[in-house]
Amino acid sequence: MTQDTVGERVYLYVYDLSRGLARSLSQNLIGQQIDGIWHTSVVCYGYEFYYGQGIFVTDRVGQTQYGTPVEVKDMGVTELPQEVNAPSHLRLEWC
DSSP, rough: OOOOOOOOOEEEEEEEEETHHHHEEEHHHHSSSSOOOEEEEEEEEEEEEESSSEEEEESTTOOOTTTTEEEEEEEEEEEHHHHHHHTTSSSSSSO
């Protein structure tokens, strides 16, 4: 990819479903340290794509029912057009 190539940034959002409880309670409860119960989503073209009893799409990036992401990883750039990244058969969730 050259520097003048146009594309869209892609990010991986990492959520801790336990919201910190796994890290603070796991050693006492199960005798082993667990840092989190992880869930991820992909953000591209201003939409967040995630799984939750099906594939969902929302334009409220970082505001899903999973809370606030604990980490955001830059996955690079896609050159695919938005129509390929956001197929019409996905359910759009407005939370």
